[in-house]
Amino acid sequence: MVNEEECVEEFTVVDRRLVLCTVACGFSAFALVYDYLFPFPRSEVVLAMCAISYFILMGVLSLYSIFCEGSIFMLARTTDTTGKKPDELWTLSSSLLRFSHHYTITVTYSNGGSKAKNSCKMEKSVTEWFDEDGGLVFDKFKTDFSNLCCDAKSFDKTQ
């Protein structure tokens, strides 16, 4: 997809999550070192603050992962080098229930200029892309996926 649509994968959503986790681990590491240098009970206040901050960050991380991230697994952006056309943003999310074979993939296309967002969903059984030996027939999946991307993009052009 990166090659066909000439877009670059964008990592902001993933990076925000990584930063949240790193900061949380940072608080915990700080508490560990501080308690080692100034043993309890001198470190009581610092330990309390670190523990509270850590659990608040864990809560923020959970909320972020449920509401902001959802089932999004990839973001890609097409930037026009001449600067004339606005950026296009692709958002891909998918879902596959644990013991189900119905795979749902949603492609959301948004054009920076028109501020319109278009979502196209494809729900198919995963068996359609796997051969009898259990190997993935990538070309078949690629065709289906390209059609989905075209649908998402073309709807926007007609608006």
Next chain:
Amino acid sequence: MLEGIFSDVSRMNKRQKFYQALNFGMIVSSALMIWKGLMVVTGSESPIVVVLSGSMEPAFYRGDLLFLTNNREDPVQAGEILVFKVKERDIPIVHRVIKVHESADGEVKILTKGDNNAGDDRAGMIYAPHQNWVTKSEIIGRARGYLPFVGMVTILMNDYPMLKYVLLGGLAVFVLLHRE
């Protein structure tokens, strides 16, 4: 199965590898923060201890888990189960308070004895040489609750250190290489 786990990791990009390491870090951090949080809430430097000897039978048996609090304002009374550390010895002692002397300036001297021991801790050589009493600074906490048998895992891991390395090492490897 082993090749499967390694192939998962080899197909990961930098961000995903960092996220795997962070996952491991967060599990360790969560355990650490819960422990430090308990330390602050209970006021004790070791809020959960394992009974290592049979000196408090039949109240506590070897392998029981004890929950401690250490409220320094609350006066120590005879009959309470005290957990204290003796100088130059690593392991904490879990014994009952049988005598308490308190002077006007607040200095407290405590004599302890294990329920299952014939004599008190002074006679039983539990205290350090030339020590006759336990003072407040040596107290880790007082037992407030217990769970039977749960601490046997700790005793086993102490008696067989190899088991500790194998278990913890195995868990670490699993978390680092397993992909969600």
